[in-house]
Amino acid sequence: MVGTQKLNRSGFTLIEAMMVVAIIGVIAVIGPRLFTGMYQFFSQSSARTEIQRDLRVALDQMNRTIRQASAATVNVSQDTGQLPYSKISFTTVDGTAVSYKQSGRKLIQVSGTSQKTLVDNVEYLAFTYPQTDINTVVSISFTLQ
Numbered sequence: 001m002v003g004t005q006k007l008n009r010s011g012f013t014l015i016e017a018m019m020v021v022a023i024i025g026v027i028a029v030i031g032p033r034l035f036t037g038m039y040q041f042f043s044q045s046s047a048r049t050e051i052q053r054d055l056r057v058a059l060d061q062m063n064r065t066i067r068q069a070s071a072a073t074v075n076v077s078q079d080t081g082q083l084p085y086s087k088i089s090f091t092t093v094d095g096t097a098v099s100y101k102q103s104g105r106k107l108i109q110v111s112g113t114s115q116k117t118l119v120d121n122v123e124y125l126a127f128t129y130p131q132t133d134i135n136t137v138v139s140i141s142f143t144l145q
Helices: 014-066
Strands: 075-077 087-091 097-103 106-111 114-119 122-128 139-144
Touching (some): 014 114, 106 122
Antiparallel strands (some): 122 139
16 A cells, blocks of 8 residues: 555655746846936936926026017127127017027026026027018027036
8 A cells, every 4th residue: 555655745856846946037237227217217208307397487587588579689609709790689578688698508698787697508509580581580490418
């Protein structure tokens, strides 16, 4: 009867234990990389959202003010040490002198005697006329970082 008796063994085989160790090893190697990638994606998405929000606010402000400009007073120029076409100056229909300019890495609005920073981290700013024969349309190019 010894041959027909079933052995009652509990526990794991060596193969099962090795599979568990291999799976844990793969998770230990991939896990930190996955979390680092997710963190970098979240940080970049947050920064991109913040830049887009700041740019939207600045462009909205500039659009409202530039639309009030008297076309004959619009002057596109540059300040010393800045890129070409990085400044626009004009007088609004109510007589207020307004200018937008890049100063270092900031977009500055000067209205009358007050000066206000609209956006930080400006890499590039240019005001241009898309059509040389029409001076009532101004194109604004931005690069923020």
